[in-house]
Amino acid sequence: MSQVDCRTLCFSIFYYKTQKYLLTTDIRVGLLYRLTQLGILLYLLWWVFLEQKSYQTIDNSIESSVISKIKGTSYRNSSDSGNNFWDSTDFVLPSLGENVFFIITNLIMTPNQRQTTCAESPKNPNAQCSQDSDCPKGKSVIRGNGVMTGNCLIAGGDGSGTCEIFAWCPLENSPHSKKIVLENAENFTIYVKNHIRFSKFNISKTNLREAQSKSYLKSCRFGPDSMDCPIFRVGNLVNYSGNNFQAMAKDGGVIEIQMHWDCNLDFTTVCKLHYSFHRLDNSNSVSGGYNFRFARYYQDANGVELRKLMKVYGIRFDVLHLILASISADWIIPCSLRDTVISLCFSCILHHHGCHGTALHQNPSCVEV
Numbered sequence: 001m002s003q004v005d006c007r008t009l010c011f012s013i014f015y016y017k018t019q020k021y022l023l024t025t026d027i028r029v030g031l032l033y034r035l036t037q038l039g040i041l042l043y044l045l046w047w048v049f050l051e052q053k054s055y056q057t058i059d060n061s062i063e064s065s066v067i068s069k070i071k072g073t074s075y076r077n078s079s080d081s082g083n084n085f086w087d088s089t090d091f092v093l094p095s096l097g098e099n100v101f102f103i104i105t106n107l108i109m110t111p112n113q114r115q116t117t118c119a120e121s122p123k124n125p126n127a128q129c130s131q132d133s134d135c136p137k138g139k140s141v142i143r144g145n146g147v148m149t150g151n152c153l154i155a156g157g158d159g160s161g162t163c164e165i166f167a168w169c170p171l172e173n174s175p176h177s178k179k180i181v182l183e184n185a186e187n188f189t190i191y192v193k194n195h196i197r198f199s200k201f202n203i204s205k206t207n208l209r210e211a212q213s214k215s216y217l218k219s220c221r222f223g224p225d226s227m228d229c230p231i232f233r234v235g236n237l238v239n240y241s242g243n244n245f246q247a248m249a250k251d252g253g254v255i256e257i258q259m260h261w262d263c264n265l266d267f268t269t270v271c272k273l274h275y276s277f278h279r280l281d282n283s284n285s286v287s288g289g290y291n292f293r294f295a296r297y298y299q300d301a302n303g304v305e306l307r308k309l310m311k312v313y314g315i316r317f318d319v320l321h322l323i324l325a326s327i328s329a330d331w332i333i334p335c336s337l338r339d340t341v342i343s344l345c346f347s348c349i350l351h352h353h354g355c356h357g358t359a360l361h362q363n364p365s366c367v368e369v
């Protein structure tokens, strides 16, 4: 590189350029310019601002808590299990009041079980025997309830018997009747409290309106006429999910209570809350419904440990929430980008129109300013 080239290159970084404006009085170019400006303006106002609300941002730093409380009582006087009275402490599991809770609607109760020997269920083909050697001592019965003692208990005169087992005896009672045990479960009420907090903006919201008093809560029930009441009747919830309570209460199921928050945090915080209810388990499958077993342990007068086994059927409620929060972003309209686009377009137009280079002086509609 020659010495002159090098000096030109080095000094060029200290040069300062000014812009040169061209004014064209051609009405077609002017009209096109204004139409382009109008188009960009309309695009920004209508699409970017009104339709897309692109000036807003979504806040993902949302904290939320769900607290539930269930109330109701149920009484049943039956010939096989006697008087049975239930209140929420008995039929709600767990009692913590979380966003997932289970309401017992039906059960098979087997009281006074203790660890001793008894006959395995005769319905279990793996426990059928004709002699003691068919019941190897210490071996668990496949799909059974206990461990074989080595004795075959012959009950009938046909020589067929059932293996004796060491287990919690007596074994679990036979399946429940068609009638559900907690008949009044349909009328139980669920109170769902949901608090959400937008930690970035220190804004809190709850599904309970400030004006709602304790007496309102005592009497209100969620329904088409009172969509802002946070107390739901169990039977209605099941209906809203498109199911029949009596059918669902017999074998149990899972229902989702979905709380959909749509909050606009611009200016004043406005949140719209919408509830929807869906059944989550597949009631038509071979193993439909929802049940599990648990036991309550106690001792008799001699200090022997006993238990009351319960196979419970019921409805598990999952409270889920979707929160959509939009708020004005610290947005900057990309002015430089917009100007670049406009100027690029117009240089093309002017070029096409002959307003460039030497052609500038030959075209009377191009004025240099």
Ligand SMILES: Nc1ncnc2c1ncn2[C@@H]1O[C@H](COP(=O)(O)OP(=O)(O)OP(=O)(O)O)[C@@H](O)[C@H]1O
Pocket (backbone or CB within 6 Å): 069, 070, 071, 189, 190, 191, 214, 215, 217, 218, 231
């Ligand atoms: N599942 C429910 N069904 C109907 N009302 C309810 C239910 N849960 C709570 N409430 C009522 O809503 C109001 C607010 O309940 P909150 O739990 O805040 O107060 P509380 O005094 O602890 O209620 P309580 O002692 O009655 O359980 C109370 O009047 C309460 O009786």
